[in-house]
Amino acid sequence: MSVAYEAVIGIECHVELKTQTKMFCGCANEFGGEPNTKICPVCLGMPGALPVPNAKAIEQIVTAGLAFGAEIPSFSKFDRKNYFYPDMPKDYQISQYDMPLSVGGMVTYWLEDGTVKHCRLTRIHLEEDTGKSTHAGSGDGRIAGSSYSLVDFNRAGVPLMECVSEPELRSAAEAVGYLESLRRTFLTLGVSDVKMEEGSLRCDANVSIRPAGSTELGTKTEIKNMNSFRSVERAIESEIARQREIVASGGRIVQETRGWDEVNGITHSMRSKEEAHDYRYFPDPDLVPLEMSRDDVARLRDALPALPWQRFERYTREYGIAPKQATQLVDNVALAEYFDRVVACCGNAHQSSNFVLGDLSRLANETGVAIAESKVLPEHLGELVGLVESKRINSKIAKELLGRMWAGAGSPRALVEQEGLAQTSDPATIERFVDDVIAAHAAVVAEYRAGKTNVLGFLVGQVMKTSRGKADPALVNELVRKKLC
């Protein structure tokens, strides 16, 4: 008799903030560049250097917290986290221990099928990043077996947000959904590039299992070294399976840190010692406390843009757009804003999204020009939607017009009027076209009547041609059928 076990997952993310300069000094905060060129006495931990906090970084983390509905306490401070490591310039890290800038909050995310879920945040705090070490001599760049290490301090001092979630995620898919939502939100806010491949988003997962229905937490392991969302998914799934197996065979989960091995698809134990670090946190005497006035907080809250899940919910619930398409829009802020403007003009979200995600996206891909930067003004696309919706033009003409608008032709309404592109919906006119075609293609008509029904398409096409594409295709289809019977 086996007990059903559920997974309990919490995610800890480190997010590099997109400021011009580092957290405590004026060195450039940018990815890449020659090693050890973005350094100064402060971020190199030289004797006598002192930190001064970056106002922009504080603004960005508060904005991030507010986006998730977190509480921004009036009083906050920096603490020193003391430990020795070669990529730590001061052998302590300036971080926040018991009074972070953001407390609580909730991340709204959605799964592929569109189910909306929530995961609460414990806190978000501000700290400085370490330098980067590369390990030589082991053949695979790993620490184990290396004979020496090389350190680059360009990254040391870059401002980091550490976001800690409550252990409310229940599957690898939820974890990825959560991460996607974080990523989307930070991109929307413009506070980070959130690229795992560049290290501006790093995450660890805390994974445990427990009998389904239980409220106690099982022993957790910390999973590190996941380099992409896909890795995160695979690693968590692997770890859940590993833990289930151990428990099923009567074993005990050991609390430890485990590293994800991308190549072999397993986690392996990283720490043999279970001794916790004594970080000796104490308030950093080189820095003075932070006071966030309610006015400042209100100002930042008011300045929040439309957030990804707000968009997602509006698109799926109000506009009835499918989750996949809605996600596509949400993932491209410029595009979503463009889309919103189109909808504001014409009121038809469905048709708008069809154009935007269909023909326009195709044109964007082909020409390498982003839709929001193209010559198709949102107002004009709105016009086009209106023209189609009112059946003033048919879809074929619409597509043609779109192509011309992409090239800069401007207002479709104007073009339709100037060139008489309005759809012919007058049955009498169409009937005449149909008669003409039937008369001109007697052989084909005979084939149809003999049972080869697929030639209908050819005949409809011929009517469309005769009408110079302007006939209402549905009506043509109907009339041709009638006449052929």
Added chain:
Amino acid sequence: MASDSIDIRYVARLAQLALRDDEIEVFEQQLGDLLGHVKRLSELDTASVPATAQVVESRNVLRDDVRRPCLDRERVLSEAPQRQGAFFRVPRIIAE
């Protein structure tokens, strides 16, 4: 108040200080002595007293997100105890 003793070996490990046995003995005695004097602080009534975090009363001393010149790499690396090209070099890090 905590006892007068201090686990010198543990603390030295935290502080990354290699100490000889004779040093440990001497420090144990000297620092135990100091802790004995420090014990007096428990005589003070500090129950409702806030800890001084800072003498200055400033708040929100920040700087603008503006770039400042960096140090010349060559100058910095020339002071490095060991360098390899553009990097600082350290002996192997043993994974713990």
Added chain:
Amino acid sequence: MSDSIARSAAEIAAIVQSRQMSAAEVVDATLSHVGAVDGSIGAYLAVTADLARAQAARVDDRLRNGERLPLAGVPIAVKDNMCLDGTVTSCGSKILKSWVAPYTATAVERMLQAGAVAIGKANCDEFAMGSSCENSALGVTRNPYDLTRVPGGSSGGSAAAVAAYEAAIGLGSDTGGSIREPGAFCNLVAFKPTYGRVSRYGLIAFASSLDQIGPLARTVEDAALAYDAMAGYDPMDATSIDRPVDATAGELRTDLRGLRVGIVREFDTKALGDGLDAVYQRAYRDLEALGAQLVEVALPTADYGVATYYLIAPAECSSNLARFDGVRYGLRVEGGDVRAMYDRTRAAGFGPEVKRRILIGTHALSSGYYDAYYVRAQKARTLIARDFERAFADCDLIACPAASCPAFVFGAKSDPYSMYLMDYYTIPMSLAGLPALSVPCGWITPQDGSVPMPIGLQLSAPLFGERLLLGAAHAYEGATRHAAVRRPALDGVHT
């Protein structure tokens, strides 16, 4: 010895500003004197002759261009825990004995901007930890008034340099008394400003919430000139105060009329022995004679100052000194792996006092002890600060000893705790962040010596009371002139 050598900084600045002498000439004379006497004094770990000459040349240029430089050509000693671009900045430690600073401390920069010229880097107790300069790992400094005695510490080198005319002003740093005590030992005016008044950027940190840079000089006016040049907000130091500096040099009073001077009930000078008691009692009467009203004030928690300080300062220093790990600069002793390298580097690079403080500081912050030690000490600190607040409701200044004895002979205080007690009178002001100074108030021949040694009177004021403090010291100095009674017996120097 050239005439200019024994002049005050104010006099030198006036002479050089008016072009009677060039900065270059002053520097040459100073360097020559340094060459003659520093062999026995040992004030400097490094004499920065080339740099000094280059600075002097620039000063002369600027004067030619019509600039007014308040410290024109004034030779200064810079304590070796302050960064000066291009100079070895060792903090008196083996771990930094070859480290060349790539930037200059703000306070030093401001002195140079005002026209001063750095003669050399002065010796100090290792990482500013000590009260005698005996903890320096790189050199011995002797008291110019008696070479068998210590100059005090930790700014012993700066004090000795100024006392021996090897500089007109010395820059020191004070955490628990490290400017005031050597000042008292060497017959100088030695001033620690309000915490946050002088930038700490470029001062190699010992205890961040206590460290302050300040001047040592032969006159109050000189100390005031130096303070005026270096004080003020620095955006590179988040703990520096953004508040206008009241200039002090032009505002030095000559009497104490209308002022109330607090005499601390708990600091009974009878406990210091007959000789010192007499000196201090006379000093207090002299304050009265200048028009001050003496008032008894109480600082009941001050007695806990040493215990409080020797938890807070080591805790902060244990963290501040972690960066000395052999990775990016300074000494490295190789090890098979990086942790062995850390262990060996720090074992070889730090002296015993530094190690003691790192150990006790780490202990005070460690899990299970943080509340009982560090937090409790910070609470005691609040009580001490409140004591002063209450006291200053009844007086404008507080007068007390700067030290419990005059300069002692080398090796006299080998027990660490006995050395810590040298800061007994100076620590409480440091903990409260108050401005305080030592001014010469007499002489006493120690029982174990035959040469009269100087004694220092400590004056302290409320926060930001620099102007009042320096003014009062100036009045006292003018009326009593204790410093002028004796000169150091330097070979070939006229006394």
